[in-house]
Amino acid sequence: MTLGTRDLPAHGIDSAGWFPGPRAEHAAWLRDALARSLDTWSAWRRDAGAGDPSVWPDGQLPDDQHEQIDAALQTLARRLSGETATFSPHYAGHMVSDASMPALLGHVLATLHNPNNTSKEVSRVGTQIEAEAIAMLARMIGFDPAHARGHMTSCGTIANFEAVWRARFRLDHWLSLALWLAETQGERLDVFAAAHMGWPRYHTLRERHAPPEDALRAASAVAGNPADTFRRISRASGREYLGPVVMVPENKHFSWRKAANVFGLGEEAFRGVGLDAQGRLCLKALEHEVEKATAQGRPVLAAVSVAGATETGNFDPVDGVCDLMERWRRERGWRIWHHVDAAYGGFFASTLGAGATALSDVAASALAAIRRVDSITIDPHKLGYTPYACGAFLVRDAQRYAVSSFAAPYLERAHVSDDLWSATLEGSRTSAGAAAVWMTGTTIGFTPDGFGRILENAVEARRAIMHAAMKACPDLRLLDPCDTNIACFTVARTGEPLSVVNAGSEALYEASVQGGRFTLSKTHFPLSSHAGQITRHVEQWGGDFDADGLTVLRCVFMNPYLERETMRAHVVEDMVTLLSGAAPC
Template identity: 50%
Template structure:
């Protein structure tokens, strides 16, 4: 491992596949329980106990205790059959061994059961959430003094939070356009007005002496959205078809959900084509922005992906931001840019402290540009190595975080800093995820001397595995590029047809599923979205394009112990033996 204050002793941050740190970890968990017990005993010393020793020895009491013990035994017996995600043998999905700080932070906080919906129910949990958002913001490249956000139930909810905020902002600008057209007879350019920016918005309010509250009756969100569309059509003399979202075709499924849930309609989802590397085609993005301009379709947001679900690749975030910056300079268009970094966000830790050399120049540039975006999704329960479920939405400032608020009389009181409940999609939110991420940041650090160093080693482990299996098994066809710690590969002999290769790969994956030795996953790239990627891949083995899909075995090398030479050698040898035994091209053909 990297010789640094945290990563040279990285094994201290994990329990270990054989519970190697059991002794001191057991002691620390016992300390957490002892503190919890003593906290209860010390508070309110004049309160009387609710049960006495004699009551706790009655048959009914003892019977209840025995039912709990028996039920817990049943549960632990069932958990023997759970997927063992702690072991290096698990390389299936974006989950792995958890860090001990994350486990301990989660456990300690959940015993107190704070609900971050309000500081009335989470005095410490709410404070920790603010601190951890600042940590994550700094890692991502935001100014931690200006950035804000909150912990969510996962990346899907965090993406929804971004849509909500982008819609809130643009709805203000559209409301002003409609108000000026209907009430003042001033018709501005629809597309330019839909992206006017807050500065221009304030100037127009002042120039036309408009009171902000007067815009509510002209809002597509606060009024009837169907009537709003009819009014916009009449006001601007052309059919109003509503906003669009520009999202790359390597998207997470949550984005199509978002267009449905927020009432945009599937027609509003404009997929941005991918290039031959499976990343957003920035030329295609520019063409779609131009199309939206010509069709007067406001752009609710442009989305970049940093760490795709299938392959872990990173879109050229810097180039996307450059396009949007250029549109702002030339036309004054302020277009919301959201980075879905649910998986890849923690790769930014490789840019903090002593910069790591493990990232490519292009990926370093892409990750470095995240701090220029309006909002970011990041999942600590992925590369942050904390327990499920823990995501986060982070915006670059309070203005980008602003959103419609709601009233709940039973929670409402005058607060110097408003509680989060009224501006989060989720009501109740556990503070456990915030505590797990906070303690990870406090102990390991989100830079190359801590968590970033561990992540860098998993990338190197992935590359070492790829190099060896390709050298020993010529029928293994890795998907390129493979720039993070995710490796996807198909199985094909030279000249094999794509359909036969898919069949052979499917058959080997089925053998992995039936075998208890390893856990891998499968992904399928298909259709027009990935046509360039598939064609490029098939050329690597001179295959025949007789299918429109590409079946891949997917291995996610999140477990840091793959960097241990003895572990990697043993497990790689075993996987190679399995692949040799299971690959039967003649049967597939």
């Protein structure tokens, strides 16, 4: 089938037109655009080096080396032709699709110039572009771009680490001051209250008591000796101090387990917060875990909620967590860091503000509440449709951006806002991701009628495709809820045991991997953490519980070409063929 004008969306905005096309329909234009970019880059080099002698004054360029490069390039091109065709509308396996043409062009052009965003000394323009791109993302998620701070990272994992780093910086400052005061004044240390005192009280106490800087550093578990600091806290509080904890929902990304290892907190310190029957963070469970930490004298370094879970794309009640934080601050004086892992779902914020949205009410409320949190992770290389690797970390204001400072004598800096090397976990950072985001925001726009339309189409495609697939295959059981553009499902006949259904999911996945035209993925939900959601799902067909978890098939419908109804029909046909081939529909 071909894509005709009758296939254009009724609203008249051709969202798919921002992308290269599933059959490289925009190849000629893209080639010209790249050539123009290369011409500009070449002119820049000629102008910048106008006073220098030529390396090849006689004009004889090393053609033999050109031939070697070309031969290797052709070999690489042939090899990459065997790569996974994630640009295809028939690919729904993971959180990856075609990159947009603005993002591709921005990425390539910035790579040609190769600025290192570690410092303005080597990235005069790249750092400006990054600041402008961060402001665009801040505006999209509801932060005030005039006050928000942040930077690009290589991925969401590093962005999550950035949140832990800053939350630890804040908690450690408050607790070290309280420890010094307790020791010098002979008072009992309330660890939990001290570790959440807030900056206003911290600054008031510092001005009143003027503690020596070296004494505060010695009382710090970060700047001093952590083992000695823990012993001192134990003596001052009258109970053994075991360190802070981090509240992370059971649907957490694997990066949080890594964070426990990297920051030396120990996996035990990352407390799993129970999920409700819909697989979202349970607010009562969060309250219970915080109360338990209070009773144990273990401060909460951060509480995490998820906006777009990796497996399902679903949203935790971010607004509910914000309400809890505000109540604790109002009633108990606690300031607990709230981080939102929106690596996948953050870009759905672009759909808000234009009346009705294709998102669930829970997702819309969660996105609207992000403006109230301390920090957020968002990945442009997922639903931002930029090339890898491009993550982003943002905080609400400069105070929340503060981290431990380090000296690097070979890099001069006037202040941290000019040179980010001391405020980022990564040292050298490419500006390619920032340029890709900048190009995307400048052209498509992170607005409801721009980028929001692309993501609305993705959610609508998920609904249409799954509806058609369920109509053709009555035994297809959709995992509820579906907040966004990800669909998880099983194929189960009435009364079929869970173990048999799980085996069927494994078989269907293998059939997809072994050359099926339609590509999907799978995931497994343990009964220990997802009991309520699994129970609700199995009740659809009245199956027996004879397994310790649920294995589901997973489709990520983020391909921009699924805006076209004819393309959706192709995908439904191939999806049903896959399902009927390995399991009776």
